[in-house]
Amino acid sequence: MRKNSLAIFGAAFGRGAQAVFGLSSTSTRFTVDTDAGLVFEVNKANGDITSLKYNNIEYQGTTKATAINSGLGTSTVTGETINGYVKITIKASSLPLTHYFVAKPKEAVIYMATYITGEIDPGELRFLARLKTSELPIGVHGDVGDTRGCEAFEGKDTFKCPNGQTRCKMYTSDRFIDDIVHGVTGSKASVWMIMPGTAYETSASGPFMRDINSQTGSTDQELYWYMNSGHVRTEPWRFGLQGPYAMAFTAPNAKPSATLDTSFFSTLSIQGYVPTSGRGSVTGNASGVPKEFETVVHWHNTNAQYWTKAVNGVYQSPLMKPGTYTVKLYKQELLVATDTVTVTAGQTVTKNIASKEPNTPIIWRIGEFDGQPFELRNGDKIERMHPSDVRMATWGGTYTVGTSTAKDFPMALWSKQSGTVTVNFSLTQAQVKAHVLKIGTTLSFKGGRPSVKIGTWTGSDPGAPVLIDSRGLTRGAYRGWGDVYTWNVPASAFKAGQNSLVIGTYGSGDATWLSANYIVDALELQD
Structure with a gap:
C-alpha cells in the first residue's frame, strides 16, 4: 500500500x-x-x-x-x-x-x-x-436513517418525525x-x-x-x-x-x-479464499447502448456474481472464479441482451455483447425505458423517503402529451392510494388504427400491475407478477423483476382528436401505502 x-x-x-x-x-x-x-x-x-x-x-x-x-x-x-x-x-x-x-x-x-x-x-x-452516536452522529446519507425523536408508523423500521419527514435505515x-x-x-x-x-x-x-x-x-x-x-x-x-x-x-x-x-x-489460510492465480477474466465490446446511459455488464451463476461498467463500449471484468456464467447487458438498469461465457483460471477470454433492444416507432413515450423511475414525479426522492413524506409531490393526476414533462407523471401507483393517472393525447385520422401500448415497471408489491382503459376499450388483466415477498417502495427500493406489459389495442379504441388513457392498479390490500403497488419505468404508445 x-x-x-x-x-x-x-x-x-x-x-x-x-x-x-x-x-x-x-x-x-x-x-x-x-x-x-x-x-x-x-x-x-x-x-x-x-x-x-x-x-x-x-x-x-x-x-x-x-x-x-x-x-x-x-x-x-x-x-x-x-x-x-x-x-x-x-x-x-x-x-x-x-x-x-x-x-x-x-x-x-x-x-x-x-x-x-x-x-x-x-x-x-x-x-x-x-x-x-455521541462520537459518530452523522449516518450514511446524512439524516435519512436518523430515527431519534421519531415514531415508527410502518413495521418497526419506518419512522415519522414531528416535522412530517420520514426516516428508515433502508433509505x-x-x-x-x-x-x-x-x-x-x-x-x-x-x-x-x-x-x-x-x-x-x-x-x-x-x-x-x-x-x-x-x-x-x-x-x-x-x-x-x-x-x-x-x-x-x-x-x-x-x-x-x-x-x-x-x-x-x-x-x-x-x-x-x-x-x-x-x-x-x-x-492466511482463509477458508474459501480464491487467489488471483485461481481466477480468470473476460474482456470485450459492449455495444448498442446509447451514450447517455450507463452500459453495465453482469456475470452470474449459482456460485458467484460480478459486474463492471463499460467505458466507450469497452469492458474488462473483475477477476472471476472459473465456471460458466450467464452474461447480461444493461442499458442503465434495463436488460437489453443475454449470453453465456466460460471463464478459466489464468486466462482472459474475449466476449462481445450487443444490445437487442428493438427500435420501434412510437406516437408518444413518457419517461425512458432504462430500468429506473428517477425522471418521473417523486422518482428523485423515493430512495431516501417514504411516499407519505411531506416533501413528496402529490400522486396520481393527469398527463398531457405534448405539454407535460416526465416529472408530471408519478413514478408509482397504488390500488388504495393515489387514484389513477390519466394520459391525454391527440391522434390524426391516419393514426386511428391498431396500436401497441407498452408499460415498463421496475418493482411490484402484493401483485400490483397496471390496469389500462382507452375510451370504451379495457385492456385484459396481465396477471400478477412473480411475488417478491418484501416491502419495497415504502422502504426506498425501486428495483425488482423489471416486468414489461404490452396490450394490443384495437383501432376501435381510438378516435381522431382527443383520446384518454386511464391507468390504474390491479391488486388488493388495505387502505395504506402497503396496498398493492408498482413502480413505473416508462410507457409508450407504439405506431
Whole structure:
C-alpha cells in the first residue's frame, strides 16, 4: 500500500509512542493493537468485538457488541500471528459460519471475511458495527436513517418525525455496483465499511441490489455491510466466502480508497479464499447502448456474481472464479441482451455483447425505458423517503402529451392510494388504427400491475407478477423483476382528436401505502 494510503487509514493520527503491533490475550478476550491508533478487543466466548478504541477514544457502542448479525453466540475463537498479520478465527457452534478478523501492521483497519455453508437464521447475513452516536452522529446519507425523536408508523423500521419527514435505515442504501465505501462520521473520526474487489461475489441479486448501510439511534450509531438478506432479493443465497471486506478508522471525512488491497489473504489460510492465480477474466465490446446511459455488464451463476461498467463500449471484468456464467447487458438498469461465457483460471477470454433492444416507432413515450423511475414525479426522492413524506409531490393526476414533462407523471401507483393517472393525447385520422401500448415497471408489491382503459376499450388483466415477498417502495427500493406489459389495442379504441388513457392498479390490500403497488419505468404508445 502506498504511503499516502497508509496516512488515510490513520497511521499518522495520534499513534502512541509505546504502541506495538500485535496480539495479546487474557482468559476472556483477545486484544489487537494495529500500531495505527486503533486497538480492538474480541470476546473469546463468542467472537464479539467489545471495544474499539481509536486515538484513545472508545467508539464501541454501549448497548450491544459489534458482530455478525446480532452475535454468533457460543463459538470457538482462536487468535494467532501468521506471516506478520494478526488473524482471529471465530467458528460458530450453532451456525454454518466461520468469521475472520485480520489486522495488518500500521493500518487502522479491521480486515474481515465470512465463510458460510448454508442460510443463516433469521434469513439475513450482515456485519454490524454498533458505535457511539455521541462520537459518530452523522449516518450514511446524512439524516435519512436518523430515527431519534421519531415514531415508527410502518413495521418497526419506518419512522415519522414531528416535522412530517420520514426516516428508515433502508433509505441509507446504495446500489452494490456503486457501494464500495460508505461510512459514519463525527468531529474526531470517521468509520468506514469497505467492500473492495470481488467482495460481493458471493452475495445475491446482482449489481443493482441495495441494502441497509446505517441507522442512527439515540445511543448507537449502527454501521452495516449486508452480505445477504430478503430485502427485495431476486436470487437465492450463494454460499462460500463473503469478502474480503474491511472496517477502517480515519480522520473525519477522510474517505479511504475503494481499491483496498486484500491479496495478502492468500497467505492466511482463509477458508474459501480464491487467489488471483485461481481466477480468470473476460474482456470485450459492449455495444448498442446509447451514450447517455450507463452500459453495465453482469456475470452470474449459482456460485458467484460480478459486474463492471463499460467505458466507450469497452469492458474488462473483475477477476472471476472459473465456471460458466450467464452474461447480461444493461442499458442503465434495463436488460437489453443475454449470453453465456466460460471463464478459466489464468486466462482472459474475449466476449462481445450487443444490445437487442428493438427500435420501434412510437406516437408518444413518457419517461425512458432504462430500468429506473428517477425522471418521473417523486422518482428523485423515493430512495431516501417514504411516499407519505411531506416533501413528496402529490400522486396520481393527469398527463398531457405534448405539454407535460416526465416529472408530471408519478413514478408509482397504488390500488388504495393515489387514484389513477390519466394520459391525454391527440391522434390524426391516419393514426386511428391498431396500436401497441407498452408499460415498463421496475418493482411490484402484493401483485400490483397496471390496469389500462382507452375510451370504451379495457385492456385484459396481465396477471400478477412473480411475488417478491418484501416491502419495497415504502422502504426506498425501486428495483425488482423489471416486468414489461404490452396490450394490443384495437383501432376501435381510438378516435381522431382527443383520446384518454386511464391507468390504474390491479391488486388488493388495505387502505395504506402497503396496498398493492408498482413502480413505473416508462410507457409508450407504439405506431
